[in-house]
Amino acid sequence: MITRLDRLGRSMLHLITLGADLRERGIGLAEGRAMFGMLSVLAEFQRELIVANTRDGLAAARARGRKGGRPSKLSQDQIELAQHLYDAGDHTVAQIAGMLKVPRTTVYGHLDQRARNGTTRRIPEVPETAAIARTSRSCPTCGHEPTTRAEASHQRADLAVIWLHPDPQCSESLICRSHCRHCEPDQPAFDIACAVCGDGPILAGALAESAAAEGLSEPVQRWLIAAGWATTPTLRRPDHK
Structure with a gap:
């Protein structure tokens, strides 16, 4: 069961292509084509925000001398x-x-x-x-x-x-x-x-x-x-x- 669009496809293009494939196979979309398109845009935007925030966090950690990975057991x-x-x-x-x-x-x-x-x-x-x-x-x-x-x-x-x-x-x-x-x-x-x-x-x-x-x-x-x-x-x- 897919509960989130960002778990269904890797990008907006992938989701749109998947939607077209489902329509060709006679499978309807419960939320409609317009809603599916809007949600796919929001899902990709959310994913890009997560990636950008993760990169910013890693850059800030490196600036403070952290190299990433598992924290040391010793101070x-x-x-x-x-x-x-x-x-x-x-x-x-x-x-x-x-x-x-x-x-x-x-x-x-x-x-x-x-x-x-x-x-x-x-x-x-x-x-x-x-x-x-x-x-x-x-x-x-x-x-x-x-x-x-x-x-x-x-x-x-x-x-x-x-x-x-x-x-x-x-x-x-x-x-x-x-x-x-x-x-x-x-x-x-x-x-x-x-x-x-x-x-x-x-x-x-x-x-x-x-x-x-x-x-x-x-x-x-x-x-x-x-x-x-x-x-x-x-x-x-x-x-x-």
Whole structure:
């Protein structure tokens, strides 16, 4: 059932053509040809007003520094607080996320944004079986070596997080990696959180998009079960079964 003309056609010309087609098929218009024409003009005019107002609103938002999209879960003060706590070296990302009551992926997405906006990062493809010459403090993915004790403390906490990536060679397999802040994957990311402690691996790339839209995929669930996780009735780490 069509209750509004702007839902029936895309433009006045489309509505007039549709009206002529209905008349040729012997279908009468309850409101008459003249009323149908006037309403089609008003419907198109209303649609053009909505489009113009939307564009004006987006332009005004851009002028105020807004880029559109979903609003951030963190205010600018919270983002600066998270960065300060992280840089101070006294709190891990998981602890900062708990303080701000947001997922770890939200905190990861806002940390060091100024550096991210100025550079394009590339994560090297490292074979799972390859031996990387590094010290115990260096990142196994990019090889970054921390230069201060605070950075080393952060890097140990960051490398303790497991990131699951799609295997480019096999759609049913996953690749496990650890990342420091310098090679951490960009958004999207999806946080698999234990129902007891809130800790767990993070999905990256297509795995994250699939989990956000449809829930955990079969390969991800198989990985969790193989790692000792309980998946029903809630997600729980092996030490919280």
